[in-house]
Structures are given as structure tokens and as C-alpha cells.
Amino acid sequence: MIAIKSLRVRALQGTQFIPDLRAAVPNGFRGLPVLSAVPCGPECQACRDACPTSAIALRPLRLDLGRCVFCRECVEACPEDQIRFTPEPKMAATERDALVLRAGDAELTSVRASAALCKLFGRSLKLRQVSAGGCNACELELNAAVNVNFDVQRFGIEWVASPRHADALVLTGPLTQGMKNAVRLAWDAIPEPRFLIAVGACAISGGLYDQAAAVERTFLDSVGPSLFVPGCPPHPLTFVNAILDFLGVG
Numbered sequence: 001m002i003a004i005k006s007l008r009v010r011a012l013q014g015t016q017f018i019p020d021l022r023a024a025v026p027n028g029f030r031g032l033p034v035l036s037a038v039p040c041g042p043e044c045q046a047c048r049d050a051c052p053t054s055a056i057a058l059r060p061l062r063l064d065l066g067r068c069v070f071c072r073e074c075v076e077a078c079p080e081d082q083i084r085f086t087p088e089p090k091m092a093a094t095e096r097d098a099l100v101l102r103a104g105d106a107e108l109t110s111v112r113a114s115a116a117l118c119k120l121f122g123r124s125l126k127l128r129q130v131s132a133g134g135c136n137a138c139e140l141e142l143n144a145a146v147n148v149n150f151d152v153q154r155f156g157i158e159w160v161a162s163p164r165h166a167d168a169l170v171l172t173g174p175l176t177q178g179m180k181n182a183v184r185l186a187w188d189a190i191p192e193p194r195f196l197i198a199v200g201a202c203a204i205s206g207g208l209y210d211q212a213a214a215v216e217r218t219f220l221d222s223v224g225p226s227l228f229v230p231g232c233p234p235h236p237l238t239f240v241n242a243i244l245d246f247l248g249v250g
Helices: 002-013 046-050 073-077 115-121 137-144 177-189 200-205 236-247
Strands: 033-035 062-064 083-085 100-102 125-131 157-159 168-172 195-199 227-229
Touching: 033 062, 033 100, 046 073, 073 083, 115 236, 125 137, 125 177, 137 168, 137 200, 137 236, 168 177, 168 200, 195 200, 195 236, 227 236
Parallel strands: 125 157, 125 168, 168 195, 195 227
Antiparallel strands: 033 083, 062 100
16 A cells, blocks of 8 residues: 555656756756846946845946845846846856856856866765855755755765765855854864865855854955855755866766
8 A cells, every 4th residue: 555655656746856967957947147238228227226235236237146146136127128037057156256247248157177176076075064154045955955856966975964074165154253163163174185165145255144243254264165156045956066067077
């Protein structure tokens, strides 16, 4: 009887496993923005004024994915349809400046593969995640990367409970005063060679909490991220593709 019920559930749900994560594009996802190459009106600043995180600059039009929370307020405010969001999940970068989109750019964000890290971790990468004051949205999406849908473990990428077993630190949240010491302790416990991944607008720029009194981001002044994964929160496909691109896998 149990077996029959299990088969009915399987038939109802269909195949959840995503066979090709590199080609998958999520339906209805608010992903990589595209900026029009047509100049804005000389007096218009509606999109910039509507943005809650100051992610937009004008003349020329620019959008900082490291600050963007993908709220669509800019799209709603713009009278000239200068900004639109696509379902494309690939939008990570290895350089902070590469997260700044410019109107008419042919090449958008880019992740440069690290040959040295690929040699070391291309077949086995252990990650320790620390939420430094996050709301738990990024954390939930990161957890989803190992579920039956995405199954990032097929590439040898796994979460570990201790930083002493990790190769990299995955940081989420704006970095609060209360987490200052915990972040440093986690980083110091990871053996060399190691690298840092900043996930989500909060970790990359402070997001909605930038300049808040409880935020303490000096850790990033001494330890610069090797990989930036934007979003609020990032889709699991954004994170998985960022890691694979960085390691030159697949």
C-alpha cells in the first residue's frame, strides 16, 4: 500500500531533478536586468528616485547588481521602459565593478575561472556558510542548492558543519556588529588555501541596511570576496552556476 502511495506521489510531482543546471532557466524568475541603449530623457530621474538601495545612477544609466534587491520599483517608475528584468539566473562576477550594468553593454557580468582553484577544488569543494545578520532568505536558497532539484553535490560541492573542514566561506547578511567576531573566527578557522564568497545584496553592499548603525563591514576591508553572487535572495541556479564558472567546471 505504501509503495502504491509513493508511486502516486511521484506521478503527481513528475521529475523534480534538473538534469542540466547550466542550461536551466527558471520560469517567472526576476533575474538579470537589461538596460536600454536609448538615452533617458534629459530631466527624468524616476527610476533612481524609486530605488530603495541607491542601485541606479544616471547619465549614462547604470544599475549596480550588488545593491539591487530586484524589487521592480524602477521598472514601475520608469516612463520610458529603460529597464526590464529577464529570467536569466547567471549574473555573478569575480570583480565588484563587473556587477555594475551599463546601458547598451554587450557583455554583462562575468566570472573569471581560477585555474589554481580549479586544480585544487574542481572535483571537491567544501563550503561553510555564515549568516551575518541575514533575514534567512539567502540562507534558504543556499540550502535548496543541495535538494533533489539542484543537487549541487553531483559536482562534489558540499556544505560542511565546521569551518575547519571547509575550503571557502559563504557569507550572507549585511555583517552586523553582533556577528563581527563570529565571521572572523569562522574565516580564521578555514585552512589555506581558502576564498570568500559574498552572496546576496546584503553581503555585497549592505543592501537595505547599508549605513545602518548596527552594521559592521570592516571584515570585508581586509578579506575581499573572490566571488560575488547578487540577488535578494539569489536563485539556487545563480549560486550554482557562479561556483561552476569560478572553478571552470561543466
